[in-house]
Amino acid sequence: MTAAAQHRPAVAPLVEGRKTTAEQALVVAFMVVPLLALAAAVPLAWGWGLTWLDVVLAVFFYYLTGLGVTVGFHRHFTHSSFKAKRPLRIALAVIGSTAFQGGVIGWVADHRRHHAFSDKEGDPHSPWLFGTGPAAMIRGFWHSHMGWILGRDRTNARRFAPDLLADRDIVAVDRLFLPLTLASLLVPALIGGLVSLSWWGALTALFWAGLVRVAVLHHVTWSINSICHMFGDRPFAARDRSANVWWLAVLSFGESWHNLHHADPTCARHGVRRGQVDISARIIWIFERLGWAHSVRWPTTRRLERLTR
Template sequence: MTTLTAPGGTTATEQRGRAKPMLDGRRPPAESALVYLFTVIPMLALVAAVPLTWGWGLSWLDIGLAVGFYFLSGFGVTVGFHRYFTHRAFKANRGLRNGLAIAGSMALQGDVVTWVADHRRHHAYSDKDGDPHSPWLFGTTPAALAKGFFHAHLGWLFGKDRTNAARFTPDLLADRDIARISLLFPVWTVISLLAPALIGGLVTMSFWGAFTAFFWAGLVRVAVLHHVTWSINSICHMIGDRPFVAQGKATNVWPLAVLSMGESWHNLHHADPTCARHGVQPGQVDMSARVIWILEKLGWAHSVRWPTTSRLARLTADPATTSG
């Protein structure tokens, strides 16, 4: 089992012993209000989406914009926030690094520093006390698991505690470009929501075209991506296959593979967090790994940590523990 190594080469265990606390005070009320706003409104848009499609309000342009912005912001999270910024699965030039930070911010899942701090904390305390979104924190009874599922999927976002960025992301705070992009998160939010509307309005030359593009490629796209990402925290820590020995209870859930761009091959990820490819077994589609491969071929990414046969052999689980 691979031990998560923090910036500077220290392990998570060593990091826990340092003076810096795990949490960094309470979230300001304004920040908590924004979490509610950008979680609830896209979700309501998703609920309203079904009746809105019945005979009006949806065009091929809306679908194209929604798919395009879904994968733009989605790869920003999976390739950028997750595999690059959190786990350093590859190295990137300055332009790619900044571009990934901006694209990930357009998913409306928080700024890059906060997202990475939460995720590094998740790996340091996977499915134990300190994990911000484990479904196993309340016990194993049906009621406790139901509560845990909601907490892991969505409830944890409304907690008041904030992960200590100085402890978990000192490398990002020291990067002036990334620190600036993180502070500009409200700007990327506005661009993410209004860019589809602007394109829709210009193509159709109508306010209605702008509105439907805003609804589908803005709000609904954000809501779908939110729930797919949250499913990795909840579903992929509760049910599925465990072919590799991993920290915590991370599993593989194949139905989510395409929508999550390869993130639902979560068991290997927790077994080997720095690996650039999560879907390593035959038939496991991992679009994020393919994007990293393309970036490597273009010369924008290098020193990619691809899986090797010997590395995977050391992580293979006992067959008696391969499902859950």
């Protein structure tokens, strides 16, 4: 071994530690309970159990918590697509934490690892790890969509998110994940009860704007990992199988323009072509106009030309 090799720093492992039994039980509960609510949604909506107040609250909290993930967890914390002033940075961490997708540090570590090894060994949720045959594709879809979440290994945050571990504000928000998760359910219920002046209004708001909203947001988010790495258009040169899926664009706040994102991960706008709706990019634009965000990495014609196949 050469002297240079002896002094070269060792590469930190991809994973560090394993989830405890209690943590794993919470993961399963966060996945299964909203899913059961989603399964019960159709019969409950058939003539009773759904009011216009429930619809308004569900849509509002879906977009609020979803944008907390896409604008906050994803474009800001993971990829530094823009810089945010401290109050906005903390707010984005808090709101993203209410989406039932884990704490901000773990979420960012997983996603940075995904980009580092996209669709290769080491990627925590690629659908292409098991082969290309029909059975392998079914297994890959399950794994990339939700199966990977059930794994016990914990992505090494010291390797993939050291900047967040060094940020006392973000560490504090990360530690509040469980209370923020509970608030994500209780606040819609409280509003529903106060507006309707009834316990029944609180209960239906908890069901629709809490559990059903979480389930729909879960599956839209997970579809970016699964569907958007299996099917769709690939107009930009990326190192992996990421693709654009137009029919998910509005529900995913622009995240399903996934091919451009993997071709240029730090770009603040994913839907860069005419007609490609990107709600997250519009929110970032508003933050910039208000002076709350700066150093936004908007796409340029030259950058896009270099990425076009």
